[in-house]
Amino acid sequence: MHTVSRSVVRDDAMDKASGTSCYIADITLPGMLSMAFKTSTAQHARICSISIPRLPEGYVTVDGRDFKGQNRATIVAEDWPFFAEKEVLYFGQPLLAIVGPDQITCERLCAGIEVKYEMLESVSSIEDARECFNDFTVIKGDPAKAFLEATDVFERFYQTGLQEHAYLEPQGMLAIVENGIVTVRGAMQCPFNIHTNLTKALALNPDQVRVIQSTTGGGFGGKEDFPSILAGQVAVAAVKTKTGRPVKVVLDRRLDMLLTPKRHPSRITIRTAIGKSGRITAMDIDCQLDAGAYETLSRVVLERAMFICTGAYTIANVKVRGRTMKTNHVPSGAFRGFGGPQAHFAAEMNMSFLADKLGLPPLALKQQYLTRQGDLSITSGTYRYPTLFEAMLARVEEASGYSEKWQKYARGVVSSCKRGIGISFAAHGGAFTGNGEQELIKSLVRLSAEYADLTSTIPYMVRIMASSVDMGQGTTMALKKIVAQTMELPVEHVLFTPPDTARVPDSGPTVASRTVMIVGNLLQKAAVELRTILDSGQLPTKEEPLIVEQRYMHPEELTWDEPSFYGDAYPAYSWSVNVVEVEIDPITSAIKIIGSWAAYDVGVPIDNAMLQGQMQGGVAQALGYATLEQMQMIDGKPAQHSLTDYIIPTIYDVPELECFFVKNPYKHGPFGAKGAGELPHIGPAPALAEAVSQATGKLITKIPITPEQLVTKR
């Protein structure tokens, strides 16, 4: 085991345990104003009139007209308005807000506002959608020829549902205008995205906007896109009130679940060509995502889904068409895995379907197509590094007894409850897609050695300055460990400046499994440089710290052509093998998960305990995604929009989660580390669905799998 993998105790743990950590809801400033939203009760309508009762003194409205720059945020696409203008495009869309001293009064005043709508036709599903935001096709090899020569062609479609992030801390944001500077603080993953959005929306110079992350209680992608919207709404209110009084909004859970983006539902159809040899020769895949009412970042979610549409398997000839369908739903957004879970569910269940058609056990078929070093990806990029499926599979087999159990369950009923076991393989590309890191993000990190009046042998502290946030995943400690190990310093000698756009450089958003792999690597390079300076005898003084910076450089061997989607879609891939075992109650059809095992190749773990936490947490979310977590949109309204009705796993719903790591150092990663955070959410859902398929004897093609659905199937 590499020494960097040895677990350390996180330095934020005791403050969090004792409740002294300060989340945005905990910040109260003198004279602070509250805010309530008037949201749309129509799914799709023209706004005919809005009549606002006379407001008491101290209360004002804010709406889209109050933005001096533009009433929309750039979340990849520049289309999501902070407040609706002439039309509402989804149920719950904010029309305006009322700002004032008392929250309950703001809410009451909002309730008194009358809005007249002219209803327009609504689109409530992928199937009904007629417009799409994006329509891409990627072809690898010669699928047309392969289909022409096929001896058999199989076709099937697969569906995945919405998923709510259900971070325990609801979204919240605070804005204050002081000396001409708008400062916003709150729960967030991407301080500089918010900074850019506020600059544009409020027509301010970059130095007139400051964004500070407060302790963030979980994100999972949910605090990637929406905080830009919420920040715009509170900031415009703080500007408009002109009183200098801060404005804060913390959403209650029901409002949070109504207003915020969720995981894209998908409908993926796969046609498979089987050649004379009985082997899979080609796939023709149609991937449709429900983007919701605005495009926002759906294009990049779609790209991720398309580029990994055959999962961890390499198929010689593939055509994939992808579309982001426009519906009258709250915009779909970023969620851990970002298109990967949807694509893998379809790819894996399709392999399961084909195994049945070809008369093979699922594992026997799947093993034949597992990606190996040198294989070509969908975008004809090369998988440059060894894949360790054999080692991972052996580890998971040993722990789970997969093959033996599969055979036993395949022979028939073993007890009064029906059991099944499923296996899945998964891949996830670390960092931004294509040349995003090079062209869009251009990460910059800074390290400074600062004079410290210490009596120890090391007379300085090293400070990390980067915009990567800790939302619970342990970024702070991971980055500190990388710097400390590289400089051979005790970790206590490394400091981390909380992300604040006025104090740290833009190392990019905290997304895409890129923080350790990309930002960590830059920090390691900076640490090497700083160490060289210090070793040469130069030391920081009280007046002058020693500062080094590193900007991202794309590895030279990678190629990418954005217009044609050709080349290396990701710098490196992380891989997993997942096994899930279930038991189906014969009376209620309730699914009990009795075991979950997974092995991961994330390069080299930066801290074993922290990585275990990431993996186990991701698995639990994915198991919830596959079974319990149902959000149905009824006429555009979420039927389950509270934690009472939207069911996430409790401590009773997940078994002891067993996760293993195989070491596979990545040459451009710090100590060999690759992307990790999203990977655990990719594989478990299809493994669980395959287990349920075995237990029930019916192929599962749709998640979440509910007992209601299983009863209907009988």
Next chain:
Amino acid sequence: MINRIKNICCSIDGCKVSFVPHPEQRLLDLLRQEKGITGVREGCGEGECGSCSVLLNNRLVNACCVPVLHVHGCSITTIEGFSKTAAFHIIADAFARAGAVQCGFCTPGFILATAALLRENQQPTDEEIRAGLSGNLCRCTGYTQIIHAVQAAAGTLSSVPEVWKETDTHPPTNISPHPLVPRTVDDSIALLQAGYTPVAGGTDLIIRQHAGRPVSANGNLFSCMHIAELQTIYRKEGRTYVGSAMPLADIIASPDCTPILREALSCIAAPGIRNIATLGGNVCNASPAADGLPVLYILNAMVHVVGPSGQRDIPLAKYIQGPGTTLLDPTEIVTCISYEEPDTVQRNSNWMFRKVGARAVNALAKVNCAALWEVDTEMVTDFRLAIGACAPTVIRSHDIEQSVIGTRLVDLPTSVDHWLGLYSELLSPLTDQRSTAEYRLHTALALIRIVFVAMG
């Protein structure tokens, strides 16, 4: 005239505190907004996530559904106070070392739930750990490291049991009565006549009030949790009497509680809710999905109410008129619920309670079913069955039961489908955000079938 502005007195983290209550106010708001104890966190506002866990007289509760009136004369331990104890440091250290702390929002709640568990049970099994923490949601960890942390903390704490002494809390002394916290039924009747609404546990009422779906339009609530006579359980002349304001956890723990009722009440929510929610609340709330009701229906429960014109004893099945509707007059209060206990329930295991929820624990019922029966060597001598969440009220059919009683055991298998057909005519389940009509009907009939199978 009720003096509403009189102070409520309690102790918070060992300090005596008094304040003028807003009767609808939640303990959570008092702690966070007025006392600045922000370590008590709001994650859901409806008693689901446990982020706002505190200890009320040493028992775990969710501060988001405790009306402040309840805390008169009580001691409250929040994470802020608990974090000053040695027990906290042992538990928190175990959490930190196990990697059980990620975003940290749920952590204070988990720490207090762990403390509540380990105070009572020094060597919990994995199953007991899961049960103890089942009312706390974590979205980051997947729970495995949390279980490891609790095991480690239990190991350390069992060698230093004396640390618990420091966590003992004492309610403030010399507290004068508060007009909205009556001590007697007579005082509560006076409040009812003045237009006040009683609040028992509050785990439903306070959530609804806060979410803008109030039970009491004028917001005039009074606490009925400090009336000693409403908090007892006893047996008398073949009947068991359960005080309406007795917390479910106390009923479950009582040797006087019948096993089938214990089983049903244990299926309700999670420890933090069961520590304060009451059977009176379950009955007055009159939800068709209430887990306590099917058992009470088959035990021929009576609801005992008093009001200005005296006492009324109403059969439960009559008392409940429909979802949320009962025969209770606004000037009356339920004092207790009584039931007759057939010998069969104590003597043998000829009973069943099954709840079907959306997840293993802490979920509202999609369907629930209670049944008990007696057979001799040849025939069925007693049979009772009730189904919840499949009609506006719990369904129990005396007609079907009468036709089952007297059936020869050998004839049971051939008659089951006939009876299932009769039951299915009585059930009229709905499709809603929790399940479908089809599933509810299917599962209800499957549960009834296993009762018949168990009888034969």
